Amino acid sequence: MDYEAMEKQIAQLEELVGVDEFSKTKPIPVEIEQITKKLRDDLNANILMSIPYQKLDNLHKLAAQSNQAAASISERIESINFSEQLILQRIELIKTFEECLQSALDTECFSKISDLLPLLDDEIRICEELYQKWKSECTEFENFRDEYALILKSITNRVFQLQAKIDGLVQKAEIKSKQENA
Structure with missing residues (x-):
């Protein structure tokens, strides 16, 4: 060379x-x-x-x-x-x-993607349905809670009204019995 x-x-x-x-x-x-x-x-x-x-x-x-x-x-x-x-x-x-x-x-892994896409779509659909069901259940529970609170409030008010009437009747009965004893 x-x-x-x-x-x-x-x-x-x-x-x-x-x-x-x-x-x-x-x-x-x-x-x-x-x-x-x-x-x-x-x-x-x-x-x-x-x-x-x-x-x-x-x-x-x-x-x-x-x-x-x-x-x-x-x-x-x-x-x-x-x-x-x-x-x-x-x-x-x-x-x-x-x-x-x-x-x-x-x-091989990438070729499986096209086969798994329908399964993924089904799972997404199921998740969305469950989410919607959860939302409706939460709304129903909140409505129930609100109604329960209203019922408790009206019962409490009614109990106070009845207690006031009872107290008034008891006082009248005491006054009447004092007048009869006197």
């Missing part, structure tokens, strides 16, 4: 992996300490600041590389090998996601 063919294959791999994107990024300013202080104090970005300084420095070095195309083949291969583990992790995550998605989108 000649040198140019190898370069093309590496370039294709870099493009697939996304390594060429690093050449388009702007380098991180050297004043990392000032930026971290501003982020921590002014912007309250403590979570971001929990990233170790060494990783930020490595990111700075990676972003500061002038041009990936000018890098040697060994550096490019090393970059691809470095990215391989990340790619494999992502492949595994995609497989896991696909398995979960397949069980969630099981066509």
